[in-house]
Amino acid sequence: MTHDHDLVLRPTEAQTAAALAPPPGRTGGDLVVETLRGLGATTVFGLPGQHALGLFDAVGRSDLRLIGLRVENNAGFAADAYGRITGEAAPLLLSTGPGALTSLAALQEAAAASAPVVAISSQVPAEGLGGGRRGHLHELRDQAASFRDVVKSVHVARTPSQIPSAVAAAWESALSAPHGPVWVEIPEDVLRAETVIPQVTGVDATPHELAPRPELTALAAHWLEHAARPVIIAGGGVVRSDASGKLRRLAERLNAPVVTTFGGKGAFPWHHPLSLQSWLEDRHMTDFLEDADVLLVVGSGLGELSSNYHTFFPGGRVIQIEADLGKLESNHAALGIHADARLALQALLETVGERGDPYAPARVQLVLAEIQARLAGQDLELEQSLLASIRSALPPRSPSFWDMTVLGYWAWSAFDAGHPNTMHSAQGAGGLGYAFPAALGAAVAEPGTPVLAVSGDGGAMYSIAELATARQHDLDVTWLIVDDGGYGILRGYMTDAFGRTTGTELTGPDFVALAESFGVPAARTTAQTLAADLKKALDTPGPSVVVLPAVLRMFAPTHQ
Known part of the structure; x- marks a missing residue:
């Protein structure tokens, strides 16, 4: 009797011939590269360091495209965006100690946003592992421990034969729902040592499917079909799982209004x-959601921003579809369905019946009108006009990346993303400096498509070095820098809370002259000329910078 699990793949004649006659001079670094190529990688991000030179040498002898950024954290943001745009795992190559640690904030953002990044770091030579005994440069007592609380999973290879399996396991983890960043660590001597291990020609890392339990979707479908006032909250999980079409079909079948979270922009x-x-x-909006008798939350943990700063308290039944088990019912009691959003929405579509409700569109228009009426009384025409100018200049399918800046905060609520997976921000973890390096990663992912980055002057200073990267690789990114002479958001927060500011006012460069010193064309604009200047920059191949001197205001707090 033969069982399926007894079957093994027989090597092909070509694989056998390659195994018996491997090319000379291959190293542990080559095993990493061969595994990445076997998994489908074509592009890697990162920058070299002393212990990682064996890995970078192997990349240099391969057909992988290396996008070398100037700062590890920015390389992480670029890989994050590449993973978001393509849905593929993005390799991030790092060195030991300081180089590795500099990527932590980017990996935290990737984890919060479920972006698939495979970070591969060097380590001190294997004989020196174990707590500083040898005093190696860059040495940490336990480097992997520095990342374990940030990334989805940690994978360590201590010998050449462990490399293909460790990289493949990391790849599978990064792409299994929920997507996320993973960490692979390989000692310097293992990366540099010659190996007799045959070329990696057979590697599989098929992501695990996370399907919903049928008894849960059956009950959820019953609740939704018989609801009086169902509402859907669509989060980033809808975008990550490419489920926007299924979400729309379900909403239309149920006549259920849909609000997207800031991470789910474009999902509907x-x-x-x-x-x-x-x-x-x-x-x-919070009142409208609280009034729902059945609330379907798809791909969101209903965290701080999605719950209007934890002032949202559902009044009816809640159904939560979430791939991250730790977020299931973490903020509100619910019928928790641990599943990939796409598979769960498909299961609901196969079960739920039509629900008529001729008044749903009118209820939607009423609440939107109330919001617009409130904004109309706050003298915020400048901020709203800037978003309208950006939307008119940006091609419908072009991705945009927004830093933690006043205009970015506006965009969360008020910007029409246009299509799924086209608007991205750092609101997952909330760190500065995300927009421009992330936009570079997106431009690598979609060559020929103009990409927009939006930063404040404070956040822009985190990423200035990457103007060199944009120019070196001739990437089609237009960088809009809104210069208000400081950390505008923090200025507002401190003024409201303490009546004065500390540390928020900044001396800045002439951004136009600075960009031009990198060979990147730049222009200063105004609110009146922004649309035309942005369109010209976006229509021109290669990188460009547009600087808007402006002090912007947020709309009045609405969570009190």
Whole structure:
């Protein structure tokens, strides 16, 4: 009797011939590269360091495309965006100690946003492992421990034969729902040592499917079909799992209004009759959601921003579909369905019946009108006009990346992303300096498509070095820098809380002259000329910078 699990793949004639006659001079670094190529990688991000030179030498002898950034954290942001745009795992190559640790903030953002990044770091030579005994440069007592609380999984290879399996396991983890960053660590001597291990020609890392349990989707479908006032909150999980089409079909079948979280921008059409857009930081919207008798939350943990700073308390039944088990019912009691959003929405579509509700679009229009009426009384025409100018200049399918800046905060609520997976920000972890290096990663992922990055002057200073990267690789990124002479968001927070500011006012460079010193064309614009200047920059191949001197205001707090 033969069991399926007894079957093994027989090597092909070509694999046998390659195994018996490997090319001379191959190293542990080559095993990493061969495994990455076997898994489908074509592009890697990162920058070399002393202990990682064996890995970078192998990359240099391969057909992998290396996008070398100037700072490890920025390389991590670029890999993050590449993973978000392509849905593929993005290799991030790092050195030991300081180089590795500099990537932590980027990996935290990737974890919060479920971006698949495979970080591969060198380590001190294997004989020196174990707590500083040998005093190697860059040495940490336990380097992997520095990353274990940030990344999804940690994989360590201590011998050449462990490398293919460790890299493949990391790849599979990064792409299994929920997507996320993973960490691989290989000692310097293992990367540099010659190996007799045959070329890696057979490697599999098929991601695990996370399907919903049928009894849960059956109950959820019953609740939704018989609800009086169902509402859907669509989070980033809908975008990550490419489930926007299924979400729309379900919403239309149920006649259920849909609001997208800031991480789920573009998951539902902005101008659809059932679209509540993204006004989650507004009490009118919070009241509307609390009034739902059945609330379907898809791909969101209902964290701080998605719950209007934890002032949202559902009044009816909650169904939560979430791939991250730790986020299931973490903020609100619910019928928790641990599943990939795409598979769970498909299961609901196969079960739920039509639900008629001719008044749903009118209820949507009423709450949106209330929000607009509130904004109209706050003298915020400048901020809203800037978003309109950006939307008119940006091609419909072009990705945009927004830093933690006043205009970025506005965009969370008020910007029409246009399409799924086209608007991204650092709101997952909330660190500065995300927009420009992430936009570079997106430009690598979609060559020929213009990409927009939006930063404040404070956040821009985190990423100035990457103007060199943009120029070196001739990437189609337009960088809009809104210069208000400081950390505008923090200035507002401190003024409101303490009546004065400390540390928020910044001396900055002439961004136009600075960009031009890198060979990147730049222009200074105004609110009136922004649309035309942005369109010209976006239409021109290669990198460009547009600087807008402006002090912007947020809309009044609406979570009180």
